[in-house]
Amino acid sequence: MKFLVCISKAPDTTTKIAFTDNNTKFNNDKVVFIVNPYDEWYALVRALELKEKLGGSVTVINVGAADTDAIIRKALAIGADDAVRIDAEPIDAMFVAKQIAEYVKANAYDIVFCGKETIDYNGSEVGGMIAGLLDWGYVSLASSLELNGSIATLNREIAGGHETVEVNIPFVLSAAKGMAEARIPNMRGIMAARTKPVAIVAAVASENYTSILSYELPKEKTGVKLVSADNVGELVSLLHNDAKVI
Amino acid sequence: MPVLVFAESANGTFKKSNFEAVSYGARVAALLNTETFVIDFENLSDDVLKSLGDYGATKVYRVTNDALKNFDAGLHAKVLNDVAQKLNATTVIFSFNYSGKAIAPVLAAKMNAGYVAGAIDIPVMEGSTMKIRKNVFSGKAIALYAIHSDNKIIALTPNTVAPEKTENKCSVENLEIAIKATDSKVKVKEVVKASGKITLSDADIVVSAGRGLKGPENWGMVEEMANILGAATACSRPVADIHWRPHEEHVGQTGLTVRPNLYIALGISGAIQHLAGVNGSKVIVVINKDPEAPFFKAADYGIVGDVFEVVPKLNEAFKRFKAGA
Ligand SMILES: Cc1cc2nc3c(=O)[nH]c(=O)nc-3n(C[C@H](O)[C@H](O)[C@H](O)COP(=O)(O)OP(=O)(O)OC[C@H]3O[C@@H](n4cnc5c(N)ncnc54)[C@H](O)[C@@H]3O)c2cc1C
Numbered sequence: 001m002k003f004l005v006c007i008s009k010a011p012d013t014t015t016k017i018a019f020t021d022n023n024t025k026f027n028n029d030k031v032v033f034i035v036n037p038y039d040e041w042y043a044l045v046r047a048l049e050l051k052e053k054l055g056g057s058v059t060v061i062n063v064g065a066a067d068t069d070a071i072i073r074k075a076l077a078i079g080a081d082d083a084v085r086i087d088a089e090p091i092d093a094m095f096v097a098k099q100i101a102e103y104v105k106a107n108a109y110d111i112v113f114c115g116k117e118t119i120d121y122n123g124s125e126v127g128g129m130i131a132g133l134l135d136w137g138y139v140s141l142a143s144s145l146e147l148n149g150s151i152a153t154l155n156r157e158i159a160g161g162h163e164t165v166e167v168n169i170p171f172v173l174s175a176a177k178g179m180a181e182a183r184i185p186n187m188r189g190i191m192a193a194r195t196k197p198v199a200i201v202a203a204v205a206s207e208n209y210t211s212i213l214s215y216e217l218p219k220e221k222t223g224v225k226l227v228s229a230d231n232v233g234e235l236v237s238l239l240h241n242d243a244k245v246i
Numbered sequence: 247m248p249v250l251v252f253a254e255s256a257n258g259t260f261k262k263s264n265f266e267a268v269s270y271g272a273r274v275a276a277l278l279n280t281e282t283f284v285i286d287f288e289n290l291s292d293d294v295l296k297s298l299g300d301y302g303a304t305k306v307y308r309v310t311n312d313a314l315k316n317f318d319a320g321l322h323a324k325v326l327n328d329v330a331q332k333l334n335a336t337t338v339i340f341s342f343n344y345s346g347k348a349i350a351p352v353l354a355a356k357m358n359a360g361y362v363a364g365a366i367d368i369p370v371m372e373g374s375t376m377k378i379r380k381n382v383f384s385g386k387a388i389a390l391y392a393i394h395s396d397n398k399i400i401a402l403t404p405n406t407v408a409p410e411k412t413e414n415k416c417s418v419e420n421l422e423i424a425i426k427a428t429d430s431k432v433k434v435k436e437v438v439k440a441s442g443k444i445t446l447s448d449a450d451i452v453v454s455a456g457r458g459l460k461g462p463e464n465w466g467m468v469e470e471m472a473n474i475l476g477a478a479t480a481c482s483r484p485v486a487d488i489h490w491r492p493h494e495e496h497v498g499q500t501g502l503t504v505r506p507n508l509y510i511a512l513g514i515s516g517a518i519q520h521l522a523g524v525n526g527s528k529v530i531v532v533i534n535k536d537p538e539a540p541f542f543k544a545a546d547y548g549i550v551g552d553v554f555e556v557v558p559k560l561n562e563a564f565k566r567f568k569a570g571a
Contacts, residue, residue, distance in 0.1 A: 013522070122383075126351070128323075129355040131320060138319045138432070140347055143493070177486075177496065208394050209393065216390075217387055246508065
């Protein structure tokens with residue numbers, strides 16, 4: 001089995017979000033970038049577990065400029081065999097999906113893994129777009145994956161529960177919580193990652209679909225109204241009369 | 247060139263998020279000077295479908311094909327793409343819910359469309375460019391997006407744009423779309439739903455609890471509060487990680503994002519990753535024994551106190567309120 005895991009660079013979850021250039025650009029000054037948690041904790045680790053069980057290989061792919069090297073090395077340290085970097089600053093989800101779909105067309109893979117969303121643009125887009133471009137099956141928000149020959153069985157989150165689905169390889173999935181437990185790279189992995197191959201591939205041309213014109217921060221709360229623990233009835237009346245939510 | 251809205255019911259009846267999407271579609275259609283067509287894949291009755299006219303639908307197209315009873319994002323996207331071509335539609339609206347998140351990106355690829363996932367307001371047109379806001383960085387910021395391509399897809403975040411009622415006559419028509427066996431790739435084998443529980447992702451009220459509850463045996467009072475208020479229950483990440491509560495209840499940056507009208511946090515510190523998943527809530531109530539807990543900064547109302555003393559008293563007060571006393 002050949003597994004391809006899409007990994008994205010994302011700002012660390014504790015990042016204080018700020019903008020520059022008249023609020024048109026994300027201020028990445030002093031920001032620590034990590035592998036997008038859904039890509040790392042769930043997609044990558046499940047691909048590694050399946051490879052360990054069934055054999056094959058795990059390749060990670062990233063669309064990004066040279067500054068994504070650190071997150072690619074992290075994925076290699078966790079256990080991916082090799083990596084591909086499509087050398088371009090990602091413009092939007094469709095741009096990223098087109099790059100990856102083109103790469104997959106030229107290099108046979110059995111399963112393409114994505115995370116359920118990135119924690120920066122929260123779109124849940126790339127996996128579905130890759131599936132649409134390749135005309136492969138797509139299972140979104142998958143919380144488990146088992147393989148039996150060429151047939152995969154997955155659980156997929158739905159409103160108020162989950163459903164079990166079957167799909168033949170090749171297909172694309174987006175991984176949600178439950179699919180695997182995060183792994184911490186060990187010293188041997190970190191050393192090995194330094195010499196694992198990273199192929200740098202030129203990007204293909206793509207149309208301009210969407211762009212971000214500007215950013216703003218949400219309105220701050222005006223301050224908390226405290227109610228005494230001895231007078232919980234006041235909270236009930238505030239929620240009913242002032243906030244009108246009950 | 248009409249605006250299409252994909253409306254998936256919950257067990258045969260439409261709910262708020264459907265009305266939001268239809269009403270949103272009607273407002274986008276008004277902007278583009280066109281009609282609002284709703285697409286139904288569930289073979290619902292004329293009466294149920296015509297009710298969408300109250301929210302601005304001018305016509306509902308019913309695609310009746312047994313293959314669509316099986317949820318397959320790729321197949322649904324293929325059929326919607328065919329429908330869009332047949333009806334000459336270039337704009338498609340979804341609700342940013344489980345099925346919208348699954349279908350819309352596949353359709354974007356098939357329609358060669360620019361897609362904004364999780365819009366939070368009505369778009370503005372500037373020439374042929376559509377501008378729309380959406381939340382980014384897990385609710386820590388808002389971005390103004392432009393869609394430049396001719397074909398456009400928008401998925402609307404539930405509970406952000408209230409549906410508007412109109413007096414509209416709406417007709418229903420069947421539409422034949424050919425489906426080949428090879429179009430369907432994903433087969434649903436089993437559907438498991440917790441019965442009688444309120445779904446967290448579209449609950450109006452959420453009662454959430456954290457490590458301050460000390461152990462899973464103490465969730466009785468949390469569930470009681472949820473029952474009294476007709477709320478869904480949620481939890482912080484460590485609570486799900488140590489298996490006090492099921493994973494589906496985990497909210498936050500790496501769990502579910504919720505935007506209820508009321509979010510009540512019991513014994514949760516309010517770490518930045520937790521806030522990221524709940525900061526879109528209209529009203530936040532925090533009960534925590536530590537006055538320095540960061541959650542108070544993000545709250546509208548708070549009680550500094552021990553959950554084991556405050557929550558039982560509050561439950562009694564909620565009960566009295568519900569009983570009309
Ligand atoms: C990459 C990353 C992603 C993360 N993603 C998420 C996420 O998606 N969601 C999430 O929730 N967390 C997430 N976290 C974890 C987050 O940082 C916090 O650790 C977590 O939210 C804390 O959970 P808690 O508030 O339940 O527990 P604690 O931090 O232990 O807080 C418990 C609170 O309960 C209060 N308390 C204790 N006893 C009582 C009592 N008797 N009465 C009243 N109050 C009491 C305490 O004062 C305290 O404020 C993430 C962390 C990382 C690093």
